[in-house]
Amino acid sequence: xxxxxxxxxxxxxxxxxxxxxxxxxxxxxxxxxxxxxxxxxxxxxxxxxxxxxxxxxxxxxxxxxxxxxxxxxxxxxxxxxxxxxxxxxxxxxxxxxxxxxxxxxxxxxxxxxxxxxxxxxxxxxxxxxxxxxxxxxxxxxxxxxxxxxxxxxxxxxxxxxxxxxxxxxxxxxxxxxxxxxxxxxxxxxxxxxxxxxxxxxxxxxxxxxxxxxxxxxxxxxxxxxxxxxxxxxxxxxxxxxxxxxxxxxxxxxxxxxxxxxxxxxxxxxxxxxxxxxxxxxxxxxxxxxxxxxxxxxxxxxxxxxxxxxxxxxxxxxxxx
Amino acid sequence: xxxxxxxxxxxxxxxxxxxxxxxxxxxxxxxxxxxxxxxxxxxxxxxxxxxxxxxxxxxxxxxxxxxxxxxxxxxxxxxxxxxxxxxxxxxxxxxxxxxxxxxxxxxxxxxxxxxxxxxxxxxxxxxxxxxxxxxxxxxxxxxxxxxxxxxxxxxxxxxxxxxxxxxxxxxxxxxxxxxxxxxxxxxxxxxxxxxxxxxxxxxxxxxxxxxxxxxxxxxxxxxxxxxxxxxxxxxxxxxxxxxxxxxxxxxxxxxxxxxxxxxxxxxxxxxxxxxxxxxxxxxxxxxxxxxxxxxxxxxxxxxxxxxxxxxxxxxxxxxx
Numbered sequence: 001x002x003x004x005x006x007x008x009x010x011x012x013x014x015x016x017x018x019x020x021x022x023x024x025x026x027x028x029x030x031x032x033x034x035x036x037x038x039x040x041x042x043x044x045x046x047x048x049x050x051x052x053x054x055x056x057x058x059x060x061x062x063x064x065x066x067x068x069x070x071x072x073x074x075x076x077x078x079x080x081x082x083x084x085x086x087x088x089x090x091x092x093x094x095x096x097x098x099x100x101x102x103x104x105x106x107x108x109x110x111x112x113x114x115x116x117x118x119x120x121x122x123x124x125x126x127x128x129x130x131x132x133x134x135x136x137x138x139x140x141x142x143x144x145x146x147x148x149x150x151x152x153x154x155x156x157x158x159x160x161x162x163x164x165x166x167x168x169x170x171x172x173x174x175x176x177x178x179x180x181x182x183x184x185x186x187x188x189x190x191x192x193x194x195x196x197x198x199x200x201x202x203x204x205x206x207x208x209x210x211x212x213x214x215x216x217x218x219x220x221x222x223x224x225x226x227x228x229x230x231x232x233x234x235x236x237x238x239x240x241x242x243x244x245x246x247x248x249x250x251x252x253x254x255x256x257x258x259x260x261x262x263x264x265x266x267x268x269x270x271x272x273x274x275x276x277x278x279x280x281x282x283x284x285x286x287x288x289x290x291x292x293x294x295x296x297x298x299x300x301x302x303x304x305x306x307x308x309x310x311x312x313x314x315x316x317x318x319x320x
Numbered sequence: 321x322x323x324x325x326x327x328x329x330x331x332x333x334x335x336x337x338x339x340x341x342x343x344x345x346x347x348x349x350x351x352x353x354x355x356x357x358x359x360x361x362x363x364x365x366x367x368x369x370x371x372x373x374x375x376x377x378x379x380x381x382x383x384x385x386x387x388x389x390x391x392x393x394x395x396x397x398x399x400x401x402x403x404x405x406x407x408x409x410x411x412x413x414x415x416x417x418x419x420x421x422x423x424x425x426x427x428x429x430x431x432x433x434x435x436x437x438x439x440x441x442x443x444x445x446x447x448x449x450x451x452x453x454x455x456x457x458x459x460x461x462x463x464x465x466x467x468x469x470x471x472x473x474x475x476x477x478x479x480x481x482x483x484x485x486x487x488x489x490x491x492x493x494x495x496x497x498x499x500x501x502x503x504x505x506x507x508x509x510x511x512x513x514x515x516x517x518x519x520x521x522x523x524x525x526x527x528x529x530x531x532x533x534x535x536x537x538x539x540x541x542x543x544x545x546x547x548x549x550x551x552x553x554x555x556x557x558x559x560x561x562x563x564x565x566x567x568x569x570x571x572x573x574x575x576x577x578x579x580x581x582x583x584x585x586x587x588x589x590x591x592x593x594x595x596x597x598x599x600x601x602x603x604x605x606x607x608x609x610x611x612x613x614x615x616x617x618x619x620x621x622x623x624x625x626x627x628x629x630x631x632x633x634x635x636x637x638x639x640x
Contacts, residue, residue: 083607129475130475131474131475131479145573145574147467147468147470147472147474148467148468148470148472150467150468152467152468152573152574153575154451154467154574154575154576155449155450155451155575155576155577155611155612156575156607156608156611157575158575158607158608159451159573159574159575160573160575161572161573161575161605161607161608162572162573164572164605165568165569165572165573166565166568166569166603169565169603176605176606177606178603178605245486245489248485248486249485249486249569250573252481252482252484252485253465253472253479253480253481253482253485253570253573253574254465254472254474254479254573255473255474255475255476255477255478255479255480255481256474256475257475283486283489283498285481285484285496285498286496286497287403287476287478287481288476288478288481291475291476292475
């Protein structure tokens with residue numbers, strides 16, 4: 001009997017990654033193609049399935065494909081659509097209808113943070129948990145919320161936008177058009193903004209003062225902090241204070257067993273985990289104190305996106 | 321065949337209300353006894369069941385009791401306990417164990433805001449909805465969150481504390497020991513605090529300046545606002561702005577179909593609903609704008625607490 005595997009697809013602004021993942025979370029194969037943000041969705045999936053069919057031919061003797069899971073920006077699980085993704089020229093498009101042209105396999109789509117949450121539940125740090133939150137700290141701040149072992153999609157399929165809760169209604173300009181959203185402070189871009197605000201507001205010497213805004217990465221800030229750069233350390237503390245405050249708010253809503261941090265800024269490890277945990281506990285209602293774990297992702301970094309996307313469809317198949 | 325009815329019990333700091341409610345939400349009978357906050361839980365339930373058994377004897381020819389639903393402060397649905405209720409001398413006590421001494425009927429317990437949420441789902445404004453939030457605006461601010469037609473209890477049974485999300489970490493002192501919790505602004509007590517802050521910070525003339533802090537009620541503020549009192553109107557606007565901001569945050573987490581306002585301050589009607597809705601929309605992420613209804617409770621005020629408590633057990637019985 002052939003081993004069952006699912007296709008995981010992660011659509012990014014630059015590259016679209018795909019791979020084959022078995023029921024235990026082993027990634028058998030992974031590859032990627034350029035997304036070409038100017039092309040429409042139909043053109044991407046046509047190229048994608050040419051590659052998938054070609055690459056799968058090497059495995060078809062031992063493996064059987066059972067489903068397709070897709071992570072994509074602004075994806076709507078209920079409708080199968082992607083709606084006005086910020087970095088792609090797609091407009092509003094029904095991706096699951098497009099996929100049907102190329103494959104009869106069961107398919108599901110959700111946004112990348114929700115895919116990460118299901119990935120942690122099926123293969124990662126949240127195995128065995130019924131209530132948890134995944135926070136992705138990348139260019140923005142995404143979130144996937146699980147309650148009673150189910151992803152929270154809400155009435156319209158767009159729940160889980162903790163990155164757009166408001167820290168300060170008169171705060172930093174956000175890409176969404178409003179001011180003071182959490183992701184303008186707590187994300188790889190947010191900490192970079194904090195560093196530049198601090199360069200202006202303080203006289204603290206810092207090696208980061210030699211790097212331009214456009215060149216600076218969150219890894220540069222982490223590296224400087226590890227070398228003891230005070231401004232970089234202050235920027236991590238400032239970021240953690242705001243993140244800890246808003247995570248305490250999320251706990252007051254949902255009382256999760258754990259909050260899992262995922263993505264670029266989470267790779268800074270204790271620099272971000274230790275102060276975030278300290279501030280989260282400080283701002284937390286008494287009944288929740290010392291109950292909620294703050295954990296790093298347990299999805300292997302190299303394949304995290306494809307594992308998350310494949311977990312979406314494995315989870316659907318399990319529920320049937 | 322006898323008609324099935326459930327017992328609804330709402331434990332308050334002053335009085336404990338109980339009643340008999342049929343499957344359609346008709347309250348056949350309602351009465352109350354003093355809670356005697358200094359007594360322990362066993363003493364209350366002994367008196368309560370003496371009354372329930374006596375009062376039910378008049379109905380036993382036509383009705384059959386099928387279950388007991390209880391709303392109580394700091395109640396834990398999972399454990400059946402009430403834990404350190406602020407206004408009762410109970411400590412930590414397993415209420416469902418006590419109930420077993422007096423009745424073999426299936427029983428369930430939750431806090432009053434969660435009972436209100438289930439009440440709205442089964443008998444009130446949320447019939448047919450799968451995702452909604454109930455906010456109770458009384459002395460404090462309580463909340464009950466429903467996702468996928470299930471009350472959100474979280475990992476420990478205490479989820480739904482939106483009243484203790486933080487508006488300003490340096491803000492008003494809260495009964496929970498922290499500062500700036502939403503309920504210190506948006507509740508019957510919160511708007512009273514706002515009125516007194518405004519009396520100090522402005523010179524706006526107001527009829528409320530003749531009333532002492534301890535005497536002023538949220539109804540006095542609403543009555544003054546209806547008569548055009550500017551300070552009272554400003555206090556409603558200030559309250560609504562903060563409530564609208566934090567409801568927009570709740571929407572970003574959960575994307576509910578509706579938010580239902582319940583309790584004393586909600587009785588101010590358009591004075592609180594109109595500006596709260598306006599600010600909530602202003603602070604909301606684009607994808608959620610004009611999707612979330614802000615509704616008044618549809619549980620008949622006189623019996624709301626007993627209907628909510630009985631709905632808890634009707635909901636349990638339906639799921640079996």
